[in-house]
Amino acid sequence: MIKLEGVTKSYGGFTAVDDVSFTAQPGRVTGFLGPNGAGKSTSMRIMVGLTHPDRGSATIGGHKYVDIPNPGRHVGVLLDASAQHAGRTGREVLAVTALTMGLPDSRVDEMLELVGLTETESKRRVRNYSLGMRQRLGIASAFMADPSVLILDEPANGLDPAGIHWMRGLLRSYAERGGTVLLSSHLLHEVEMIADDMVLIGRGRIVAQGTKAELLQTQGTFVRAEHPQKLAAALAEAGITAAASGDGLRTESEPVEVGRAAAAAGVVLAELRPAEGAGLEELFLQLTADDAREDINQGALS
Numbered sequence: 001m002i003k004l005e006g007v008t009k010s011y012g013g014f015t016a017v018d019d020v021s022f023t024a025q026p027g028r029v030t031g032f033l034g035p036n037g038a039g040k041s042t043s044m045r046i047m048v049g050l051t052h053p054d055r056g057s058a059t060i061g062g063h064k065y066v067d068i069p070n071p072g073r074h075v076g077v078l079l080d081a082s083a084q085h086a087g088r089t090g091r092e093v094l095a096v097t098a099l100t101m102g103l104p105d106s107r108v109d110e111m112l113e114l115v116g117l118t119e120t121e122s123k124r125r126v127r128n129y130s131l132g133m134r135q136r137l138g139i140a141s142a143f144m145a146d147p148s149v150l151i152l153d154e155p156a157n158g159l160d161p162a163g164i165h166w167m168r169g170l171l172r173s174y175a176e177r178g179g180t181v182l183l184s185s186h187l188l189h190e191v192e193m194i195a196d197d198m199v200l201i202g203r204g205r206i207v208a209q210g211t212k213a214e215l216l217q218t219q220g221t222f223v224r225a226e227h228p229q230k231l232a233a234a235l236a237e238a239g240i241t242a243a244a245s246g247d248g249l250r251t252e253s254e255p256v257e258v259g260r261a262a263a264a265a266g267v268v269l270a271e272l273r274p275a276e277g278a279g280l281e282e283l284f285l286q287l288t289a290d291d292a293r294e295d296i297n298q299g300a301l302s
């Protein structure tokens with residue numbers, strides 16, 4: 001189990017990670033989701049002792065990473081796939097990893113097979129690898145010692161749809177054997193496809209967390225009308241609060257109440273349905289939009 005409690009980290013006056021608490025449970029894939037710059041990598045670096053938090057603690061199986069003897073045998077880590085030694089071949093990178101962990105060289109071939117790197121590819125230098133191949137190599141290193149915990153920063157980056165499908169199967173069967181997986185991503189749909197549990201972070205703070213089923217459950221109603229303004233007026237008249245959502249409106253009320261309000265005002269509806277998962281999607285879009293706006297503002301000032 002990975003556990004973060006009140007983890008906070010500032011750089012100068014800027015708080016990159018702000019009072020972050022969550023757990024990643026054994027037997028489950030936990031998706032750590034947030035826009036660029038939200039604080040995912042910093043949190044993960046704190047988990048593996050590469051960055052010291054100003055406050056709070058991060059433990060793996062009850063211990064700080066730095067206190068675990070030979071941590072690579074218990075915790076598989078992929079933080080930056082492009083940080084691998086570019087001058088070495090893929091096979092050499094894995095051979096060094098095996099040696100460092102005190103594992104037999106036979107593990108190298110097993111891992112190459114696990115991640116689908118061919119014999120020929122394994123003899124090419126890493127500088128000539130595509131990003132997807134580097135990710136596969138990084139995943140091979142992380143799995144090398146058959147650890148009980150995996151911490152993977154954006155492991156799907158650079159993988160094509162077939163690669164993402166493959167990784168999903170790999171992580172799922174690993175979790176089914178009791179492993180703990182924490183993976184980060186800045187793409188909601190990627191996390192939806194892979195994770196059981198989700199932790200959503202924006203500007204260093206946790207904004208939502210729970211099981212995927214809880215977070216994506218049907219919430220309220222999506223409604224679209226021939227004349228949007230008449231619909232908005234009809235809902236307001238019925239005391240139903242609504243917010244713009246795409247080309248329609250989203251409310252916390254049930255579809256039948258929304259339909260009744262529209263019918264009472266003679267408004268013709270083009271669409272009326274449960275707003276499945278829209279809450280999370282909108283929350284995430286809002287986080288992304290806020291950050292994008294901030295970047296633009298900063299760009300304008302600099």
Ligand SMILES: Nc1ncnc2c1ncn2[C@@H]1O[C@H](COP(=O)(O)OP(=O)(O)OP(=O)(O)O)[C@@H](O)[C@H]1O
Pocket residue numbers: 011016034035036037038039040041042043186
């Ligand atoms: N060493 C550092 N010095 C100063 N600021 C830093 C440092 N490391 C991270 N930051 C800042 O902290 C914030 C969070 O960065 P972090 O890399 O953790 O985000 P992220 O969620 O992993 O984003 P991405 O998806 O872009 O990798 C960013 O604004 C980043 O610029």
